[in-house]
Amino acid sequence: MPVIEIKLWEGRTRAQKAAMAKRITEAVVEEGKTEAEHVHIIFSDHDRSNWAIAGDLQDHH
Amino acid sequence: MPVIEIKLWEGRTRAQKAAMAKRITEAVVEEGKTEAEHVHIIFSDHDRSNWAIAGDLQDHH
Amino acid sequence: MPVIEIKLWEGRTRAQKAAMAKRITEAVVEEGKTEAEHVHIIFSDHDRSNWAIAGDLQDHH
Amino acid sequence: MPVIEIKLWEGRTRAQKAAMAKRITEAVVEEGKTEAEHVHIIFSDHDRSNWAIAGDLQDHH
Amino acid sequence: MPVIEIKLWEGRTRAQKAAMAKRITEAVVEEGKTEAEHVHIIFSDHDRSNWAIAGDLQDHH
Amino acid sequence: MPVIEIKLWEGRTRAQKAAMAKRITEAVVEEGKTEAEHVHIIFSDHDRSNWAIAGDLQDHH
Numbered sequence: 001m002p003v004i005e006i007k008l009w010e011g012r013t014r015a016q017k018a019a020m021a022k023r024i025t026e027a028v029v030e031e032g033k034t035e036a037e038h039v040h041i042i043f044s045d046h047d048r049s050n051w052a053i054a055g056d057l058q059d060h061h
Numbered sequence: 062m063p064v065i066e067i068k069l070w071e072g073r074t075r076a077q078k079a080a081m082a083k084r085i086t087e088a089v090v091e092e093g094k095t096e097a098e099h100v101h102i103i104f105s106d107h108d109r110s111n112w113a114i115a116g117d118l119q120d121h122h
Numbered sequence: 123m124p125v126i127e128i129k130l131w132e133g134r135t136r137a138q139k140a141a142m143a144k145r146i147t148e149a150v151v152e153e154g155k156t157e158a159e160h161v162h163i164i165f166s167d168h169d170r171s172n173w174a175i176a177g178d179l180q181d182h183h
Numbered sequence: 184m185p186v187i188e189i190k191l192w193e194g195r196t197r198a199q200k201a202a203m204a205k206r207i208t209e210a211v212v213e214e215g216k217t218e219a220e221h222v223h224i225i226f227s228d229h230d231r232s233n234w235a236i237a238g239d240l241q242d243h244h
Numbered sequence: 245m246p247v248i249e250i251k252l253w254e255g256r257t258r259a260q261k262a263a264m265a266k267r268i269t270e271a272v273v274e275e276g277k278t279e280a281e282h283v284h285i286i287f288s289d290h291d292r293s294n295w296a297i298a299g300d301l302q303d304h305h
Numbered sequence: 306m307p308v309i310e311i312k313l314w315e316g317r318t319r320a321q322k323a324a325m326a327k328r329i330t331e332a333v334v335e336e337g338k339t340e341a342e343h344v345h346i347i348f349s350d351h352d353r354s355n356w357a358i359a360g361d362l363q364d365h366h
Contacts, residue, residue, distance in 0.1 A: 001356070001363075003125055003162065003312045007225060008337065014110055016336050018118050023332035025116030031324040032317055040125065040162075041113040042068060049197050050226040051306070054219040055208030057201050058306075062173070062180075064129045064247055064284065069154065075232055077153050079240050084149035086238030092141040093134055101247065101284075102235040103190060112123070119123075129286060136354055140362050147360030163357040164312060171258055174285040177269030179262050184295070184302075186308055186345065190247045195276055202275040210267035214260050215252065223308065223345075234245070241245075251347060293319055296346040299330030301323050 001038045002028055009058075010045045017043050062099045063089055070119075071106045078104050123160045124150055131180075132167045139165050184221045185211055192241075193228045200226050245282045246272055253302075254289045261287050306343045307333055314363075315350045322348050 004024065025039045049059040065085065086100045110120040126146065134142075147161045171181040187207065208222045232242040248268065269283045293303040309329065330344045354364040 001314050001358075003164070005310045006333075007308045009306050012337055014118065014120075016338075017111070017113075019336040020332050021113035021118060022116045023336065024329050025113065027325050027328035027332065028311075031321050031328065032313065033321075036115040039113075039115060041116075042107060042125070043111040043113075044107075045111070046225060046227075050200070050228070052200075052204035052208065052222075052224040052226075053306075054222060055205045055224075057197065057204060059197075062131050062175075064286070066127045067150075068125045070123050073154055075240065075242075077155075078233070078235075080153040081149050082235035082240060083238045084153065085146050086235065088142050088145035088149065089128075092138050092145065093130065094138075097237040100235075100237060102238075103229060103247070104233040104235075105229075106233070114123075136362065136364075139355070139357075143357035143362060144360045147357065158359040161357075161359060163360075164351060165355040165357075166351075167355070168286060168288075172261070172287040172289070174261075174265035174269065174283075174287075176280040176283060177266045177285075179258065179265060181258075184253050184297075186251045186347070188249045189272075191276065192245050199275050199277075203271050206271035206275065207268050210264050210271065211250075214263040214267065215256055216260075225308070236245075290347060290349075294322070294348040294350070296322075296326035296330065296344075296348075298341040298344060299327045299346075301319065301326060303319075 002032065002034060002040070004028070004039070004041045006041065006043050007046055008043060009051065010047055012045070063093065063095060063101070065100070065102045067102060067104050068107055069104060070112065071108055073106070124154065124156060124162070126161070126163045128163065128165045129168055130165060131173065132169055134167070185215065185217060185223070187222070187224045189224065189226050190229055191226060192234065193230055195228070246276065246278060246284070248272070248283070248285045250285065250287050251290055252287060253295065254291055256289070307337065307339060307345070309344070309346045311346065311348045312351055313348060314356065315352055317350070
């Protein structure tokens with residue numbers, strides 16, 4: 001039942017996401033008392049030109 | 062006023078989305094007592110390599 | 123696999139949501155070629171004082 | 184701390200988003216009493232073929 | 245058409261949200277070339293006990 | 306920079322969320338090569354009467 005959405009800047013590899021998904025699912029199952037097959041994780045990759053902090057798009061940093 | 066976001070795995074065609082949008086809007090208008098022109102539906106297509114179930118990215122299934 | 127989030131103004135009853143959920147799931151299964159048990163729908167009820175259209179919070183309408 | 188997500192139709196330029204981000208951040212800081220460096224804005228560009236109003240995908244308008 | 249979701253910590257008043265909604269809508273209309281009546285803004289108030297930064301729920305700060 | 310939203314059914318305690326937040330942040334920092342203070346996690350608690358699976362609101366299960 002948990003639905004987890006993770007918004008990241010572009011550049012993470014499939015291997016990095018796989019490792020994150022595995023550990024996050026373990027944490028949610030063990031601490032949240034749910035079953036692994038109910039844990040959905042949706043990654044999305046965002047270009048820095050679409051992400052502003054303090055009013056500044058982050059692609060020039 | 063209803064805003065409906067639908068996250069799908071890649072692969073649905075425009076025709077499939079058009080059919081879903083039509084029926085979902087009808088359901089919300091008839092059951093939820095709202096007007097069609099206030100129903101916004103936003104589809105997004107997600108690569109299976111960005112979607113984990115039970116800690117496993119789903120692109121190898 | 124589809125995850126569907128529906129943001130509504132407060133006031134819909136459980137029965138209205140149940141009817142919407144049933145019909146929306148049927149539409150997604152039949153048109154989108156997925157299985158019913160993979161369709162998750164999450165409703166959230168929003169106070170009109172938290173929803174602006176044209177720059178106006180909608181609680182005085 | 185505020186996280187602001189802005190879903191737009193495709194076609195806005197980087198310069199338009201930069202101008203929106205700057206003014207939105209100023210509004211949130213001045214009216215909401217927070218600090219600029221805590222304001223995150225995430226834009227996403229949506230194809231009109233993925234956005235329905237009144238049950239109609241908007242790419243033929 | 246733009247849908248804007250703003251996640252805030254609890255504590256902003258209706259007046260603060262009304263002022264933010266007005267200015268954000270103006271910014272999106274003037275910089276993004278859209279019409280005011282198409283701009284939807286959805287505020288949500290989050291308890292600090294539901295918001296973690298650096299792994300720490302923020303209700304003890 | 307990562308923003309992580311976790312939608313749960315009601316009933317998790319603050320202690321459970323604190324433990325999840327800690328481990329999820331560690332996973333994202335170690336596997337995703339980011340800094341802890343940039344990791345935001347937003348939990349939201351959803352009533353089962355607002356969550357349907359297979360077209361069924363889940364409050365009678």
